[in-house]
Amino acid sequence: MKRALLTRHYELAVLVTIAILAVVLAFLAPGYFSLGNLTDLFLANMPVMLIALGMTLIILTGQIDISVGSIFAICSIVVGILARAGVHPLVGLLAACAAGAACGALNGSLVAYLRVPSVVVTLATMVALRDALRWQTQGPWIGNLPATFPWLGLSQRSYTATVLALVSTLVFVFIAGLRYLRIGRIVFATGSNDAAARIIGIPTERVVLSTFVITGALTGLSATLNSVRFNQIPSNTGLGLELKVIAAVAIGGTAITGGSGTIVGTVLGVVLLGSIGSALTFLNVSTYWEKAIQGGIILAAIAIRMKKNYRERDANAIDALPG
Amino acid sequence: MVGRSIASVFPKRTVPLGNVALHVSNLNHPAMGLRNISLSIRCGEIFGLAGLVGSGRTELATTLFGLTPCSSQVFVAGVPTRITSPADAIRLGLAYLPEDRRQHGVILDMAIASNVSMANLDAVSRHGLINSRAEQQFTASYAQSLQVKTSSVTALAGTLSGGNQQKVALARWLATNPQRMILDEPTQGVDVGSKSEIHELIVQLAERGMAILLISSELPEILGMSDRIGVMRNGRIAGILSREQATQASILSLALGQSSLHEANA
Numbered sequence: 001m002k003r004a005l006l007t008r009h010y011e012l013a014v015l016v017t018i019a020i021l022a023v024v025l026a027f028l029a030p031g032y033f034s035l036g037n038l039t040d041l042f043l044a045n046m047p048v049m050l051i052a053l054g055m056t057l058i059i060l061t062g063q064i065d066i067s068v069g070s071i072f073a074i075c076s077i078v079v080g081i082l083a084r085a086g087v088h089p090l091v092g093l094l095a096a097c098a099a100g101a102a103c104g105a106l107n108g109s110l111v112a113y114l115r116v117p118s119v120v121v122t123l124a125t126m127v128a129l130r131d132a133l134r135w136q137t138q139g140p141w142i143g144n145l146p147a148t149f150p151w152l153g154l155s156q157r158s159y160t161a162t163v164l165a166l167v168s169t170l171v172f173v174f175i176a177g178l179r180y181l182r183i184g185r186i187v188f189a190t191g192s193n194d195a196a197a198r199i200i201g202i203p204t205e206r207v208v209l210s211t212f213v214i215t216g217a218l219t220g221l222s223a224t225l226n227s228v229r230f231n232q233i234p235s236n237t238g239l240g241l242e243l244k245v246i247a248a249v250a251i252g253g254t255a256i257t258g259g260s261g262t263i264v265g266t267v268l269g270v271v272l273l274g275s276i277g278s279a280l281t282f283l284n285v286s287t288y289w290e291k292a293i294q295g296g297i298i299l300a301a302i303a304i305r306m307k308k309n310y311r312e313r314d315a316n317a318i319d320a321l322p323g
Numbered sequence: 324m325v326g327r328s329i330a331s332v333f334p335k336r337t338v339p340l341g342n343v344a345l346h347v348s349n350l351n352h353p354a355m356g357l358r359n360i361s362l363s364i365r366c367g368e369i370f371g372l373a374g375l376v377g378s379g380r381t382e383l384a385t386t387l388f389g390l391t392p393c394s395s396q397v398f399v400a401g402v403p404t405r406i407t408s409p410a411d412a413i414r415l416g417l418a419y420l421p422e423d424r425r426q427h428g429v430i431l432d433m434a435i436a437s438n439v440s441m442a443n444l445d446a447v448s449r450h451g452l453i454n455s456r457a458e459q460q461f462t463a464s465y466a467q468s469l470q471v472k473t474s475s476v477t478a479l480a481g482t483l484s485g486g487n488q489q490k491v492a493l494a495r496w497l498a499t500n501p502q503r504m505i506l507d508e509p510t511q512g513v514d515v516g517s518k519s520e521i522h523e524l525i526v527q528l529a530e531r532g533m534a535i536l537l538i539s540s541e542l543p544e545i546l547g548m549s550d551r552i553g554v555m556r557n558g559r560i561a562g563i564l565s566r567e568q569a570t571q572a573s574i575l576s577l578a579l580g581q582s583s584l585h586e587a588n589a
Binding site for chain 1: 419430451
């Protein structure tokens, strides 16, 4: 019974886990909830959140993009180079989004039109893009950024408020879009049953391509918002970002096989995954455990999801018996 | 079915035929193995397509529907067109109920209402925004007229029985108001009750003036439902029989080829 509840209201299970973690922290390390720490946590996980919105769409259509970390690095360098050249930060932001969208379009068109498996395509672009970048920058970090660059020329507080408003708006748009817009319905249909969706006249190739482009643009946006927090841009930025993003989406309950999942789940996944790391520090657990615990959570999440899938499939199989 | 005459099982009624709704002449599609296909179907007519598995019936259906487009022209209501995608076909008033319901038909992990409105989201949305109440009413009306047995149209399509899933797939196409329907094995894997309901529905659609291409491997169904019967063999139409001419033997001899039937008899 308990397990049935867990599998049926999956997001609730993630929420409860977060609540338990919060209660433990409130008792053992109240400093965790200081405004400064929460701000840090939010800004550190903001890129994961933004990219995870797009990644949820990609995974909903049954694909995956493991090159977002490399795209993030490219976009960050684009922002840095433009800023150093004295370009207005907003132009830099648009350029980064365009660069991200272009990388997404490359991945997406290979996946959608040439039907190359997305794992293969994005594994290749992950390596190719990062090494192209290494060759281009020759390694050194981008420094000497102009005074208008940090915090987009805003105060740190108003920057944080702006980013919070922007991220919340985007989360809301994605939630509403998937639930109420035709395009959301079409994404679910493509991921649930590509062949059936094509017969109904849905251009599934274009749907898949757009999810990659959207994710690329979001990666560009997050790279810009992230870069302005530092006065140098490391050329190896975004290393391992794709794992955090995909893990957050998986923890959020989006089926890795496509066709089922929610943005609310993804947001909860980002919160849970993002808060664990620094929670361990606050609880005086060695940070060496961080990755192991994150891995454990991911495994548990996927195991619960798969169990649910199998149960539904069994139910379908029984219903499908003649008569 | 044993001991009953075909006429009593199939609700076929004669419908006055209208203009030619769908016409192809000399359609060739080498990649799909189709050669020299000529046929025309008139409004109100049920054109049965018989043949062995692999004779090219489904390939012809997917080609006509733009899933496997070819360079040949298709005349829709007398107008020459080139159908290069399912979206084209739907715009021209075609519908295609695919053979494999679970693979290509209903989307099992979506609600019945979403399945039905899928091919005609325009009817339930405005400015890209889906009105879920309108969608449920829209679906409920089709579900009722097709007698889909379900407690709620918000239930997942995967919870329905095979016959009811097929009715949902049919409802989805009826929701697009098609004038020409391609039905590929519409009663395969469907329980007996739903089967006769689907047959009755097909006849009603023909009475409303719809042109229907009925693909079936079940000879009694083909014989009992069709006005004319085309028999395919090796990607060609081996012959077209009128309702009066057609018998199980005449269909089979065309499907197998005369020579091989003689060999079998010898």
